Amino acid sequence: MNTYGWIIYNGNLPGEKFLDFAEMLQDSASKHHSKTSIIKNNELLASLSSKDAALLSVYELPDYVVFTDKDIYLAKQLELLGIPVFNSSRVIEISDDKIATYQLLAMASLPIPQTIVAPKVFYHRSEKQLPNLDAIVHQLGLPMIVKESFGSFGEQVYLVHSIEELEQKVMELYGRPFMFQEFISSSEGKDLRLQVVGEKVVAAMKRTASNDFRANVTAGGKMEAYVPDAKAEQVAIAAAKAIGADFCGVDLLFGSNGSYIVCEINSNAHIRNLLDCTGVNAADAIMEYIISKVNNEGTR
Structure with missing residues (x-):
């Protein structure tokens, strides 16, 4: 059965890395006789009213969506319209x-590494209430990892070697969700x-x-x-x-x-480096899996 899909990527990020991922998926979809459109997330506007949930778009609605972005609200909106989204908004x-x-x-x-979640701080203020860092060091040892809950490419992961470094890092991250983790030496x-x-x-x-x-x-x-x-x-x-x-x-x-x-x-791990390194185009397996699942479960 021929299917039509959308491949959505983030239209606000610089560089060609994210478009490249989408194009790899599109090429693989065509091998499985599925036509796809590559669409930036900012070309689709979620519309909500007391009557319905809708989408403002110039594109024909698809049988499925491959979502390579983190726009969770848009992914959820597509699901509300009955469109299968891979991966789902919940997984993203x-x-x-x-x-x-x-x-x-x-x-x-x-x-998993032994992990202690930093208490949630809802707003930034000059007077900071820190968790018991001595107890955390006693539990996890030093050096330890301090990791922000949101981040990419390892940029929000820190290795601290002393209680003084730890206190400084906690002060820097105050107001953001983060965790303390055992360092796997x-x-x-x-x-x-x-x-x-x-x-x-x-x-x-x-x-x-x-x-x-x-x-x-x-x-x-x-x-x-x-x-x-x-x-x-x-x-x-x-x-x-x-x-x-x-x-x-x-x-x-x-x-x-x-x-x-x-x-x-x-x-939504990018797969270009994996292809360059191993010679395996993971996009082929991804699109074969998605199209098979859509065909077996029925399209819209």
């Missing part, structure tokens, strides 16, 4: 919020990225950094193709399932004794 919301992600991973009994400067589609790992790479505790390629890390063992695949697939993702990039840390620890889940 959870993945974008690292605290919410860790809560679901913990409830699924999956391996066995994975310093290295991790794994596994691309999960459905219940399969379709490609993986190892990332390493020589001068940073983070292994993100954007932060200067190097990448190499990697063949994960069954244990790594099992953890990555279970992590994707825990947040309900149809597809995602799962970052694993190297634990002790050959174990793996879930670091993060990205519901």
